[in-house]
Amino acid sequence: MTPVEALERAIYLLDRELAPSNKVRAFKNAQDAIAELGPDETAKRAKAGTITEVDGIGKSTGAVITEAIHGIDDGYLAKLDDRSQVPLGVGGELRAQLKGDCHMHSTWSDGGAPLETMARTAQKIGHEYVVATDHSARLTIAHGLSEERLVQQLDELEALNKAFSPFRILAGMEVDIFEDGTLDLADDMLARLDVVVASVHSKLKMPAADMTRRMVTAVANPHVDILGHMTNRKVSGTGRAPSEFNAEMVFAACKKFDTAVEINCRPERQDPPEELLELAVGWDCYIAIDTDAHAPGQMEWQAYGCDKAVRCGVDPDRIINTWSAEELLAWTTEKST
Numbered sequence: 535m536t537p538v539e540a541l542e543r544a545i546y547l548l549d550r551e552l553a554p555s556n557k558v559r560a561f562k563n564a565q566d567a568i569a570e571l572g573p574d575e576t577a578k579r580a581k582a583g584t585i586t587e588v589d590g591i592g593k594s595t596g597a598v599i600t601e602a603i604h605g606i607d608d609g610y611l612a613k614l615d616d617r618s619q620v621p622l623g624v625g626g627e628l629r630a631q632l633k634g635d636c637h638m639h640s641t642w643s644d645g646g647a648p649l650e651t652m653a654r655t656a657q658k659i660g661h662e663y664v665v666a667t668d669h670s671a672r673l674t675i676a677h678g679l680s681e682e683r684l685v686q687q688l689d690e691l692e693a694l695n696k697a698f699s700p701f702r703i704l705a706g707m708e709v710d711i712f713e714d715g716t717l718d719l720a721d722d723m724l725a726r727l728d729v730v731v732a733s734v735h736s737k738l739k740m741p742a743a744d745m746t747r748r749m750v751t752a753v754a755n756p757h758v759d760i761l762g763h764m765t766n767r768k769v770s771g772t773g774r775a776p777s778e779f780n781a782e783m784v785f786a787a788c789k790k791f792d793t794a795v796e797i798n799c800r801p802e803r804q805d806p807p808e809e810l811l812e813l814a815v816g817w818d819c820y821i822a823i824d825t826d827a828h829a830p831g832q833m834e835w836q837a838y839g840c841d842k843a844v845r846c847g848v849d850p851d852r853i854i855n856t857w858s859a860e861e862l863l864a865w866t867t868e869k870s871t
Contacts (some may be wrong), residue, residue, distance in 0.1 A: 535602050535704065536602060537568055537573075537576055537577075537580070537598070538568065539568075539602070540598045540599065540601065540611060541561050541564055541565045541568070541595065541598055541701055542565070542611075542653060543611060544561050544595075544614060545558055545561045545597050545829075545831075546829075546831040546833070547563060547614045547615055547618045548561065548614070548618070549646065549828075549829035549830065549831035549832050549833060550618040550620065550831030550832060550834055550835075551614075551617060551618035551831075552800075552801055552802065552832070557864075558646070558827050558829075560592060560594070560595060560666075561594075561595055561598075562600075563590040563595075563679060564590055564591050564592075564595035564596075564598075565600065566585075566590060567588050567589065567590035568588075568591070568599065571588060575665075576599065576603075576628065577603050577832045578599070578846070579641065580596075580599050580600045580602075580603040580604075580699055581603060581604075582608070582722070583600075585599055585600060587746045594610060594855055595678050597609060597610045598610050598611055598780070598820055599701060606845075607650040610670060614821070616824070618831075619838045620628065620834045620835060620838065621837065623837070624837070624839050624841050624844045624845060625837060625840025625841035625842070625843060625844045626745060626837075626840070627838040628679075628699065628840040628843060628844055628850055628856075629836060629837050630660075631853075631856045632661070632823060632836060632840070632853075632855050632856060633661060633662045633663065633855060633856060633857065633858055633859070634656070634661050634662055634664055634665065634704075634859065634862070635656055635661060635664050635665065635824055635825050635827070635833060635836065635855065636662040636665045636667070636706070636729055636731065636759075636760060636763060636796075636822050636824050636854070636855055636862075637665065637667050637708065637731050637796065637798075637822070637824035637825065637826045637827075638652055638656075638665070638666070638667060638824075638826065638827040638828075639667065639669065639676075639708070639826070639828045640652050640666060640668055640825065642666075642668040642677075642679060642683070642686075642687050643668035643669040643673075643676050643677050643679060643752070644667070644668075644669065644675075644677055644680055644828060645675035645796065645827075645828045645829065646828055646829040647829055647830050649666055649687075649690060649691070649694060650694060650697050650704065651830055652827070652830060652833070652858040653694060653698055653701065653703045654668075654698075655830040655833050656833055657698070657701045657703075659833060659834060661701075662700075662701065662702070662858065662859060663701065663702040663703070663704055663862075664702075664703055664704070665705075665706040665728065665729045665731075666687065666691060666704070666705060666707075667705055667706040667707055667708045667729070667731050668687070668707060668708065669707075669708050669710070670707055670708065670709045670710045670717075670718040670719050671718060671719075672710040672712075672718040672735075672736075673718075673735055675708055678710070678718075679707065680712075681720065681723055683785050684707065684723060685717075687705075688705055688726065691703050691705050691812050696761035699837070702859045704728040704729055704859065704862075705726065705727050705728045705729075706727050706728055706729040706730060706731065707719065707722070707727055707731070708732075708733055708762060709730055709732050709733070710732075710734075710735050710736070711732050711733065711734045711735075711748060711749070711752040711844075712734060712748075713723060713736070713737055713740070713744075713748060714748065715747060715748045715749070715750070715751020715752045716751070716752075717732060717755060717757070717758070721757065721800065724757035725757065725870065727757075727844055728863055728866060729757050729759050729760070729859045729862070729866055730757050730759050730760070730767070730866075731760045731762045731796070731824075732752045732753075732755070732758040732760070732761060732824055733762030733763055734748065734749070734764075734777065735763075735821050738774075738777045740777075741780050742777075742778040742780065743780075745777050745779040746771035746772040746779040746780040746784060747781050749761065749764070749779055749784050749787075750783060750784060750787040753784065753787040753788055753791055753793045753810065754787060754790075754791050754803060756791075756869060756870045756871075757870050758793055758847075759790075759793065759794060759854075759865075759866050759869060760793065760794045760795075760796050760822045760824070761784075761793055761794070761795055761796060762798065763786060763796060763803055763805040763826065764784070764795065764796065764805060764810070765807065765810065766803050766805070766861040767803065767804075767805055767807070767808055768801070768803065769800050769802060769804055770801065770802040771802060776805075776807070781813055782813070782817075783808055783817075784816040785813055785814050785816075785819055786817060788814070788817065788819045788820070789817045789818060789819050791869075792820060792865075792869055793819075793820070793869075794819065794821055794822040794854050795811075795814045795819045795820070795821055795822070795841060796821075796822045796824050797811065797821060797822070797823045797824070797842055797848075798824060798826050798838055798839070799823065799824060799825045799835040799837075799838045799839035800825070800826050800832075801835065801838065802837065803826070804838070804842070808842060808845065809810070811843075811846040811848070811853070812847070813844055814848045815847050815848055815849075818852070819847045819852070820854055821848050821852055821853045822853070822855055823836055823839040823840060823843060823853055823855060824836075824839070825839075829836040836849040856860075
């Protein structure tokens, strides 16, 4: 493994364990530093023990570079790999049934890697397809896509699909749900997408009756296929309390309008909590097990959602990403007509 490959692997593993962004950035800076240094000078400094004297290279990044040069395979990178493993629990068999991931982000919005890299990662971990779901325009903090930029992304997807075939990158978006339940994208643009994830990102503490009306209105929209991270809770770091709403009414709407409830696999979200997922199962709602990945390493997180789905008795036949791309597209097309 070359130093460049070792640093890239470290970034992947750091993303997999949801390391702080400044830590990931340090490894990206080290990549830039050795690119400027060149392979011969990098090797020379690593062997001489002076690699950390180069601007942009610190103790940890220097260790990864040096271990790569010396062929050490039980050092920093090995420990990071072991520490960041996503264990397969009771959902291992279900994870093997998943054919795709319906929610991920790229550098088009707030993701950390290009669409091509995210698609290649999905392919490597065994998927048949992935849905590109960058943020819509309203979420400016996440560099959400205007309609003009979405059209440009659709052009890129067309080119990538030719290169990746038979693997497929489906066109989608995580569309913001406005306070009145309408969506942050015009109907004609929604109709051009294969899969639409609708999520609340603002006014998370609005009264329960208003939030219920907001969510039900979005779920009833024929263009909406998946209700994303429905409670908006955060269970790590400083945490965030879940939004309040009438879950029975929301799941009744999901059942009526065939809108899938997302199991969001991000470790800091784990959304919905199990008591709500069990309620969704009771309503016989469709389910989507999605990573909401913002970096390649995070695409392994589906195992967390699979464990939760099995614990809560979700029928695999009701999980939309156990379906083939053709089956998924037939379902979304039928819903929107």
